[in-house]
Amino acid sequence: MAARDAGSGTVDEDRAGRTGRRGQRLNRNRLLETALHIVDQHGVDALTMRRIATELQVDPMTIYRHVKNKDALLDGVVEQLWSQVWPQGPDSEEWKAVLSHLGRGLRDVMMRHPSAGPLLLSRPVLPGSALVVLKHALDVVKDAGFTEQEAATIVRCVSSVALSDSALRVTYELPQRPHNASGEPDPEQLISLTQLLPPDTPPDLVRVAWTICPPLETDDDFGFTLDLIVAGAEHLRNRA
Amino acid sequence: MAARDAGSGTVDEDRAGRTGRRGQRLNRNRLLETALHIVDQHGVDALTMRRIATELQVDPMTIYRHVKNKDALLDGVVEQLWSQVWPQGPDSEEWKAVLSHLGRGLRDVMMRHPSAGPLLLSRPVLPGSALVVLKHALDVVKDAGFTEQEAATIVRCVSSVALSDSALRVTYELPQRPHNASGEPDPEQLISLTQLLPPDTPPDLVRVAWTICPPLETDDDFGFTLDLIVAGAEHLRNRA
DNA sequence: CGGTATTAGTCTACACTGTAGACGACAAAG
DNA sequence: CTTTGTCGTCTACAGTGTAGACTAATACCG
The missing domain is CATH 1.10.10.60 (Homeodomain-like)
Structure with a gap:
């Protein structure tokens, strides 16, 4: 106009x-x-x-x-997001390092673009930018002595967790506070969380939500999750 | 009217x-x-x-x-979906069994309602029906000797993988064929997959997509993923 | 039973969405 | 210069979610 x-x-x-x-x-x-x-x-x-x-x-x-149309546009945005995770970091030969790089890369994107989370998850599209990233991870893991199917499972696992775990916690993101190392709820945060849930949620279930989506996610927190998967992968390799 | x-x-x-x-x-x-x-x-x-x-x-x-409005309706549908996964199966004391039950339950819902996948993932809402399921898993895992934070990580891990891994593969679902145990592509399926990707995807990346989203997902396939996580969890417990 | 308050269903209307199709302005190629 | 193809614009339309006023059905209480 x-x-x-x-x-x-x-x-x-x-x-x-x-x-x-x-x-x-x-x-x-x-x-x-x-x-x-x-x-x-x-x-x-x-x-x-x-x-x-x-x-x-x-x-x-x-x-x-x-x-072409709005759907294509949304797919384009997803493509844009994937292109923000770099295929290789430093240390790009060590499979554990590569997996952790992949996981953190995806999580970083999620944290940088919190409201794009639903988009990234709801259009499980594999644009070129995604495939490039996945290819590198896949190759390194395969070279580390896994079969192709095993490698696929492991890489899928890392990306799934990085994406949907992050999305969940980003959505329920609470007003961040000084950092409260104990697992005990800060009252103010607890109130915020309660308001995000259906209004008739009984207290013990609110508590569950609190446990699943603790307020502040430190890097160590996600590192813990990554370690779990890597350990699982290693165990799996040593058994056959 | x-x-x-x-x-x-x-x-x-x-x-x-x-x-x-x-x-x-x-x-x-x-x-x-x-x-x-x-x-x-x-x-x-x-x-x-x-x-x-x-x-x-x-x-x-x-x-x-x-x-209240359409958003609330969508949340209601999500609630409906979560209510389809039963909190406890047989053997509801053994933590590994419970985790696998949770994972399979979620995956089953996904397979029963393929096009609801995006919904489930894009509205990371925790309705009561979800919290009930998660609570049970959380409790059993905690009783098995994990700290609350560890239990949360493990449960998050299982649900994330079950949800987004399934969603990805359901979306790229290929015309199912007799079952081809080798990892080698059936030509017809390969064509279908190629058409789902952006048209200018180079061949080696198509191959990556094939690896990440193999056509037929057998139960054993997902069992493999679950084993990985459970093994990781166990490793984690035995170390402290 | 009758009367009243609350709810469930309906109708109309409106602002806003994605997008088809025809048209004009411009750049490159012949 | 003309031609051709691209990029931006305008108009128009069918379809969306939903506010607000109205009506019929039910639930409640004497």
Whole structure:
């Protein structure tokens, strides 16, 4: 609507005459970036074609030149997220290090983009960026003496846990407080948690929720989970 | 629309005069059941207030007497799904058995309701029905000599894997074939898989997708995953 | 039983969604 | 210059979730 008239002022300030206010023409990457940006700031439900369009100062229909439809756009965002986890860290030969790198990479993405969690989980799409990451992990684990099927199981295990475990805890994220090492609930946090649950939840079940989703997740916490899987994998190798 | 005029024919055939064609009045359970039913048959996207209403032969607005809004309805469906996994199986004292029961229970739900997978994962809600199940697992594991935090980690691990691992593979579900024990791709299935991926995926990455999501998941397959976690847990206990 | 309060169902209306289809502006190729 | 193809725009439409006012059915209490 207001996309054209303002642009007609000066012609040289932009790359070309009529194209979007921000100079450069729209392309898939810029599109997906702002889409992710909107999700981060206002949640998945706010991700509307029209909203992206206004953010980009462009007509809603323009988006369809770069993406088939909204589903494809969402898949693109997922692709974008996967591309943020780097296939190899330092120490990229040691299988344990690689698995832990994979797990932490996925978890980091989740923590950086909390409201994108549902997206990542609800569209179990395997874009190229995901496959690259998985391939490296798979290869290293195989080279460590596992069969291909074993390697697949292990890698699936790590990614599943990293993704859905993180998502669960990010969703129930509580107002973070100084850090309370004991397992005992801080009253204020307990109240917040209770309000997230169905209102008629009996106290002992609230307690269960508290145990499953403790408020602050330290890195060591997730390291513990990773150790568990790695230990399981090793045990599995030494038995045959 | 057509909900009233037909009812005025005979009064005694139904419980009461005007109430929904199917006799009984609408209640939350019947509502959630048909909602789930629609998801099963036509996918999450087909789950529309209006569609549920026609299925129930009721005005769309009636639904709002039993559920606050659509989000609450979706949460209700999730609750419904969790209530399908039974807290305790036979052998409900042995912690390994309980964990495996939990994992398989969740996986079974996923396989019974493939298109509800995204729902279950994208709304990481902890309804009462979930908390009951988790509580039992948590208690048994704790009694087996784990600390509360350890127990939480283990239970989270099992549920995460069962849920998201299953979801991934259900989504990429391939036309099932006789069962091909070797890891080698059946050509026809390979084609199907390739079509599910972005069209420009290079062959070696298609191969990765194949490895991560092998076509037929046998029970033993998942048992393998469960063993891994249980072994990891045990290792963890024996060390302190 | 009658009268009254509460609920369950209905109708209408509205703001908002994704997107098809026709059209204009521009760049590159001939 | 013309042609061709791409990118952005406009208009329009069917379908969505749901607020609000109205009506019929039930539950409750004397």
